[in-house]
Amino acid sequence: MIVRRLPKPAGIMGLGALFILMLALPRILGPYWTNLLNDMGIYAILGLSLNIILGHCGLFHMGHAAFYAVGAYVTAILSTRFAVPILWTLPLSGLMSGVFALVVARPIIHLRGDYLLVVTIGIVEIVRIALVNNIFGLTGGSNGLLIINPISIFGFQVFSPAHFYYLIWSIGAVTILLFYLLQNSRFGRALNYIKQDELAAEGCGVNTSHYKLASFVLGAVWAGMIGTIFAAKIETVSPQSFSYSESVLLFAIVILGGAGSIPGVLLGAFLITGLPEIFRELQSYRLLFFGAAMVAMMIFRPQGLIPPGRRFYKVRPYLGRFPCGIAARSGARRGISLSASPGYPAGTDAGADAGKPARGPGDMIEEQA
Amino acid sequence: MSILRLRGLSKSFGGLVAVDEVSFEVSRGGIVGLIGPNGAGKTTVFNLITGNYKPDEGEVIFENKNITGLLPHKIVEMGIARTFQNIRLFPEMSALENVLSGCHCRMRSGLLASMFHLPGQRREEQAALETAVKELAFVGLEEQYDNLAKNLSYGRQRLLEIARALASGPRLLILDEPAGGMNDQETQDLIGLIREIRGTGISVLLIEHDMNLVMKICDYLIVLEYGAVIATGLPSEIKKNGRVIEAYLGADNLLEN
Numbered sequence: 001m002i003v004r005r006l007p008k009p010a011g012i013m014g015l016g017a018l019f020i021l022m023l024a025l026p027r028i029l030g031p032y033w034t035n036l037l038n039d040m041g042i043y044a045i046l047g048l049s050l051n052i053i054l055g056h057c058g059l060f061h062m063g064h065a066a067f068y069a070v071g072a073y074v075t076a077i078l079s080t081r082f083a084v085p086i087l088w089t090l091p092l093s094g095l096m097s098g099v100f101a102l103v104v105a106r107p108i109i110h111l112r113g114d115y116l117l118v119v120t121i122g123i124v125e126i127v128r129i130a131l132v133n134n135i136f137g138l139t140g141g142s143n144g145l146l147i148i149n150p151i152s153i154f155g156f157q158v159f160s161p162a163h164f165y166y167l168i169w170s171i172g173a174v175t176i177l178l179f180y181l182l183q184n185s186r187f188g189r190a191l192n193y194i195k196q197d198e199l200a201a202e203g204c205g206v207n208t209s210h211y212k213l214a215s216f217v218l219g220a221v222w223a224g225m226i227g228t229i230f231a232a233k234i235e236t237v238s239p240q241s242f243s244y245s246e247s248v249l250l251f252a253i254v255i256l257g258g259a260g261s262i263p264g265v266l267l268g269a270f271l272i273t274g275l276p277e278i279f280r281e282l283q284s285y286r287l288l289f290f291g292a293a294m295v296a297m298m299i300f301r302p303q304g305l306i307p308p309g310r311r312f313y314k315v316r317p318y319l320g321r322f323p324c325g326i327a328a329r330s331g332a333r334r335g336i337s338l339s340a341s342p343g344y345p346a347g348t349d350a351g352a353d354a355g356k357p358a359r360g361p362g363d364m365i366e367e368q369a
Numbered sequence: 370m371s372i373l374r375l376r377g378l379s380k381s382f383g384g385l386v387a388v389d390e391v392s393f394e395v396s397r398g399g400i401v402g403l404i405g406p407n408g409a410g411k412t413t414v415f416n417l418i419t420g421n422y423k424p425d426e427g428e429v430i431f432e433n434k435n436i437t438g439l440l441p442h443k444i445v446e447m448g449i450a451r452t453f454q455n456i457r458l459f460p461e462m463s464a465l466e467n468v469l470s471g472c473h474c475r476m477r478s479g480l481l482a483s484m485f486h487l488p489g490q491r492r493e494e495q496a497a498l499e500t501a502v503k504e505l506a507f508v509g510l511e512e513q514y515d516n517l518a519k520n521l522s523y524g525r526q527r528l529l530e531i532a533r534a535l536a537s538g539p540r541l542l543i544l545d546e547p548a549g550g551m552n553d554q555e556t557q558d559l560i561g562l563i564r565e566i567r568g569t570g571i572s573v574l575l576i577e578h579d580m581n582l583v584m585k586i587c588d589y590l591i592v593l594e595y596g597a598v599i600a601t602g603l604p605s606e607i608k609k610n611g612r613v614i615e616a617y618l619g620a621d622n623l624l625e626n
Binding site: 178181182185186187188189190192193196197199200201202203204205206207208214218310311313314315318319320321322323324325326 | 419421440441442445446450451453457458459460461462463465466469470471473474476478479480482483484485486490493494497498499502503506507508509511514533534537558561562565566
């Protein structure tokens, strides 16, 4: 099952068409639906950042809203107290959120599976309660903080849904590109090794605790930066935006869409934020549908709607260039002896993927006779 | 001249003494076999060498450096690679990616280089691919590079583990029952392969129950029973050692075959 890429011209044309469609969407849909697309974009980017931790590294992290909250509050505090322009706070939000993740994740990083899950739920609750209690007198308690000055890019003020749409989805595009490159690299593979078998990964030379921590910090940095955009968009940053249920929603986006898959997470974000709006009349049944869908997914498609594809490696130039440590000997023996079971000619297992049984000794004897 | 030296290594789990004052050496360029009945503590000794367990007492000296208590990935970096008794591949990844995990510790590109695919990262990735294909070809699995590890036959999964270990560029290779679950032909091929590995200058330490294989390729044997070394010597000496025959084989004619 070799993953084949789209032929180049078709791929470029497809991307071009998508780009034009994305540019035109706010005009076609109008402000209400554009605003929905903005929410979807924010959740998609948050989902992608959680995907690094949960999808690629396999760490059950259900406290992502805490990192998101740190970013949003850093922006809100700097903007209201010190009148720092909002976009300037973007890197700082990411940094603070990353440092926060480093501090809280370091002592818990060795926990496995559901133990980690429980602790991360604790983290998001502690953060929310700290915010409600107006920690350090900075967070404004349960009312939160009101942001007055809008985002301004070289004097251009971002305030309408369409403006936010372009800003959010540009960040989304950059995120998709960077995370795509990341997953096709030494770093991305290391996270997958840990997800599949942590002990084997460590035994192959992967510094597992370093990579687990790095995935937490990277996910948090991204969530923090999106916190800034969220704060600017919503204008009032308050604790109820960063509740435990928000974390569960993000968790569901990743698991439902496909852990470790970028298209999967995008679809997950669309379904979880978009569908409830589209079927507004049925809103009172929303949680019922949501729960039923999750149960059905776990039974029928636990790998998610779009599971991750295989990576593509350019190995052609290296094939057939290197000697085999077995061939020389077994080849010679195969020539003289029929009785022993045959050595394995290269490639006989290739069909195993398609369910073809591997060749047994009988096949070879028949052929030779 | 020894590449690995164990000095008075001990490990107990609760009240059970799994490894009791074990000392032995692996000579550079040698193939050393660690044998003994089930539950003798062989795999525990391996786990102590590779850092999966920390010894209660004693030292592990590799190339004149004390590596006792280092984390497993550090020990791989220093030049000891291993395979596992119960195969531990990354089942949902291709054979190639499994071998690339061995290359990991010889690569340097960090988070930012990986995120932006900087030129150094791309060169490094190409070099790693070349190494991975080379090791796959070496164990005879080149054609299988794109198959998922879980879809390979049992014998091939064992070979893939060896390729993955070799990709880390070790100077000592530790094999835990490499012939377990292999048929006669596969075992014959494995014997050839281990000799080839030694031929490239890598020392080998192995646990194996297949006495045929052990007697054919090992140039030195260490026999464990109840966590303690009961005999060491050349295969021909071990074959005749009364204590070993009594403790390990029970009957004296088993080694004749």
